[in-house]
Amino acid sequence: MTIEYVTSMKMKSIILLLLIYFAGMSEKSYSQEKLKYNDLNKAESAVINDKGTELPFTGKYTNYKGKGTYICKKCGASLYYSTDKFESDCGWPSFDNEIKGAVVRIPDADGIRTEIECANCGAHLGHVFIGEHLTAKNVRHCVNSISLEFVPAQLESGRYGTAIFAGGCFWGVEYYMQKAPGVLSVTSGYTGGSVKNPTYEEVCTGNTGHAEAVKIVYDPQKTSYDKLLRLFLEIHDPTQVGGQGPDIGDQYRSEIFYLNDEQKNIALNDLKLLKDKGFKIATIVTKASEFYPAETYHQDYYFKNGKTPYCHVYTKRF
Numbered sequence: 001m002t003i004e005y006v007t008s009m010k011m012k013s014i015i016l017l018l019l020i021y022f023a024g025m026s027e028k029s030y031s032q033e034k035l036k037y038n039d040l041n042k043a044e045s046a047v048i049n050d051k052g053t054e055l056p057f058t059g060k061y062t063n064y065k066g067k068g069t070y071i072c073k074k075c076g077a078s079l080y081y082s083t084d085k086f087e088s089d090c091g092w093p094s095f096d097n098e099i100k101g102a103v104v105r106i107p108d109a110d111g112i113r114t115e116i117e118c119a120n121c122g123a124h125l126g127h128v129f130i131g132e133h134l135t136a137k138n139v140r141h142c143v144n145s146i147s148l149e150f151v152p153a154q155l156e157s158g159r160y161g162t163a164i165f166a167g168g169c170f171w172g173v174e175y176y177m178q179k180a181p182g183v184l185s186v187t188s189g190y191t192g193g194s195v196k197n198p199t200y201e202e203v204c205t206g207n208t209g210h211a212e213a214v215k216i217v218y219d220p221q222k223t224s225y226d227k228l229l230r231l232f233l234e235i236h237d238p239t240q241v242g243g244q245g246p247d248i249g250d251q252y253r254s255e256i257f258y259l260n261d262e263q264k265n266i267a268l269n270d271l272k273l274l275k276d277k278g279f280k281i282a283t284i285v286t287k288a289s290e291f292y293p294a295e296t297y298h299q300d301y302y303f304k305n306g307k308t309p310y311c312h313v314y315t316k317r318f
């Protein structure tokens with residue numbers, strides 16, 4: 001072989017590697033596009049994307065007293081609990097505390113105020129004021145109603161849909177499901193086992209029979225069980241047996257917990273579609289049993305800690 005020939009082979013290898021790299025890059029950006037946020041109308045976008053302010057005393061949550069959680073209109077992340085809401089007479093919903101890690105503070109362009117944004121998606125929420133002595137915490141998050149959506153603690157029966165999926169470490173499944181349009185809340189927890197009120201440490205032994213799972217509450221007018229199920233089957237590997245990614249153990253198994261026959265039929269049908277495409281499916285389909293929410297520090301884990309999932313990635317399968 002001549003030196004020229006070897007050099008040209010090396011160049012070809014480098015070009016090939018670069019092509020593979022860029023092909024991977026485009027696949028990645030395509031995947032991210034798939035996980036888009038909720039669509040916003042003109043008025044919502046004017047506040048949430050363009051940092052506008054709704055007129056005082058016009059928002060639907062200004063004097064609202066329902067018990068539950070206020071979530072981000074754009075991405076669905078949980079932001080404030082109703083227990084931290086107070087009446088400030090300022091004309092906008094006021095909270096003296098946020099859900100830990102859910103809200104970021106940045107200097108406002110006016111050079112005086114402090115703007116608050118959703119930590120997950122950057123949606124403009126309003127401003128935060130300190131030192132007004134309105135409550136013991138001495139803080140007022142002044143939030144535009146239009147940036148929020150309210151999820152009642154006691155869900156009206158029939159108004160919302162529920163889905164329960166297990167696909168490895170619940171932090172990762174929650175991360176992607178939280179971003180899906182039409183999803184109102186995602187709770188990490190344990191289900192499918194034999195011990196009542198299990199702790200994380202007990203589930204980690206793999207002896208309780210529980211799987212790490214997420215319970216999703218969604219708006220059937222904006223999404224469907226089928227759409228969420230297909231997303232679930234594309235953000236974890238439904239062919240892996242006995243674990244997910246680097247997490248090995250029965251508690252990390254892939255399982256769909258159906259709540260009624262309609263969900264069961266959709267699940268069996270979607271898994272058949274994947275089997276017909278040649279996937280060797282490991283996912284099991286089981287009737288849902290008691291779901292135990294996990295400890296508070298597991299909820300919204302990636303949002304609170306500013307990290308991204310280590311074992312879940314979007315891969316198109318349908």
Ligand SMILES: [Zn+2]
Nearest residue numbers: 072075118121
């Ligand atoms: Zn958000």
